[in-house]
Amino acid sequence: MLGDGSENANSQSCTAPNTHLRECGTGLPPSAKSIHGVKKRRRRVIITRDDLSAAKQRVSREEFRRYFVGTVVKPDLPRIDVDLKGDREVNRYYYYIRNGVDAIHVAPLESKILDNISLLVPKTLWGYEVRDKLVKEIKDDFLLAVKRSIVEFVLKDFHDREGSQDEKEQIEMPENYIEQYHKHQLVIERDLYLIHTCVRQMLEVWIHCYVDFHLIDISVIEGQQKSWDLIAFQTLLTQQIERSRDYLKYSWFSDIQNIFLMNDRKHIVPSPLQRKKFKRFYDCVYKFMESQLLAICRQTMSQYMNYIFGIGYRNPGFVLRVTIKNRECVFDPPCKYFVEVLSSLLDAMLQAVSGFPRLETQLYLDWSGPPAFLKPKVSPVQVAVYKKQISALIEEQRVEPQTRLADFEKYEHLFNDKESEQVNAFLNDETKTFTDYAELIAKYHKLAFNITAANEPTIFMGLFEVSRKECLNVINGNVNAFKNALINRMVRDYQAICTS
Structure with missing residues (x-):
């Protein structure tokens, strides 16, 4: 609406006679002023509210940056017409970082981070003076880094561009690139x-x-x-x-x-x-x-x-x-x-x-x-x-379970028929007395108890759960069989004595 009204007013005033043309067109060149009766077409420019707000915002930011830098860094700059574009890096990194940002607006370094840093230093090197100096140096470096980040954020111009459009590499496309594009597209769709x-x-x-x-x-x-x-x-x-x-x-x-x-x-x-x-x-x-x-x-x-x-x-x-x-x-x-x-x-x-x-x-x-x-x-x-x-x-x-097989070597005679042969020989010997039988029976009774008590039925060894229960049952079964054979022989002999 603002652009339309101004254009209408200008167009009406500029279509007046030549005498009035001097009043409305004082800014025109002499060649344009000498032309009479010619209407000048003017291009209508529509300015939206978004354009006005963006332009005002950019101008206000630029003025703020100029005033902000000039006031804090070089107080004499606002009173002197000096261009800050060439001096921008100097203003950022040599002056304003240390003097322009108040330390109260910077978040302090967390104590957890200081503790982690302290763990990296050997305790033998710790001393009250060394520790205080180190902590102060770390806090100063942290404060300087945060200030630098704040400065770069405040002074950064969103509209800055790295290099102009003319400096960018231009890609030359062949004249028939559209035809080649569609040709290759058909090939891909057909074969890929x-x-x-x-x-x-x-x-x-x-x-x-x-x-x-x-x-x-x-x-x-x-x-x-x-x-x-x-x-x-x-x-x-x-x-x-x-x-x-x-x-x-x-x-x-x-x-x-x-x-x-x-x-x-x-x-x-x-x-x-x-x-x-x-x-x-x-x-x-x-x-x-x-x-x-x-x-x-x-x-x-x-x-x-x-x-x-x-x-x-x-x-x-x-x-x-x-x-x-x-x-x-x-x-x-x-x-x-x-x-x-x-x-x-x-x-x-x-x-x-x-x-x-x-x-x-x-x-x-x-x-x-x-x-x-x-x-x-x-x-x-x-x-x-x-x-x-x-x-x-x-x-x-398998190495460790294999070594535990040696636990049964001392019982080898109980399951390889050696002990069985000795028991049979004992039973066939008519000279053995009641006392000999009693001693041997007591020996096997005690042996069976010791085998069960001294050997764990299950052992966990890495990948394997070594179950020795079956082996122990076989050995104990043989020992009990020997003992029962002796007991049965004693019972038969006693019964024979009683009936005779």
Whole structure:
């Protein structure tokens, strides 16, 4: 409204006769004043309220900056016509930082930060004077840095630009760049299948539903509080892997099939008649599906290895039983069996993501080509490294349980038939008296009690929970059998004496 009124007034006054033209156009050049009867078209400029407020705000800020700097830094500058543009950096960094900002407006340094700094200094170097000087120096540096930040913020001009537009690098575009742009765009849309609608939808389904999918349910496995029985552990993980494969087959693969069937109705999927394009498109889908299966397998293997090696806080360990077989004290199952079972689960994971048919062989009922399958190429080197790590772990963890087998060496004669032969010889000796029998029975009774009291049935050693209960039961059973044989012989002899 302000601009329209002023223009109307000027236009009316300037269309008057020549005598009046001198009064309204005193600022015109002589050549323009000599022209009579010619109307001058003036461009209408509409000034909005936002423009006026922005201009006023910028002018007020510039005046404030000039007055602020001049008053605090150089009091004589406002009274003298001096341009501050060339002297701006000097004003900022050499004068105003120290004198223009009051320290009461600066937040003090936190005591927690000072304490952390003090911890970095050895206590042998601490002294009252040294400490006070150091703290004062730190506070001064902190105060100076904050003042500098305040100054840079106050004196910063939002409208400053680094370099003019003319100094910027100009990019020369060819004359037919629009034609080339559309040409390359068509080539990309035709040949770059990673941005195809079907592939994008496959990626969306993967991100929303399967990106965190694993072949094993680690939450169920980590919920185990007691040590694992190796066979039970193998059975549980094998069942989980089989269920996960079925889920991938009937859910993940079916979701991808539905995406392509839906887009095929829209004629987005290449036709089998376009052999070259059809093959290239499904080769891209083939690699994309393989990459997803490969990601599932890798993540599951990594999660599985982290669990196996999380001894004590994720993995409660495995039960390692000590038993007697063939008159020897051995582990059941053997330690090498742990290596075989734990390594076989890695192979089961590989098999779970293999053998899926290629998508095009399932989409077209009249498919006449050879059967083809997805083959995620998990690095055999990485799998071998995992198996080697498992073998090294078992070999390391078996050392301590193996040394504890020496606890049963002193009882070896009780389960290798040596003691049994001696008892039979004692029973066949007719010269043995009642006292001899009583002493030997008391010996075996005390031995059975000492075996139970001196040997712990269960010992926790790293990865293994060594269960020696079965071995101790066998030894105690043999000792009690020897004692009972002697007692039975004494009873029979006593009965024979009484009846004679």
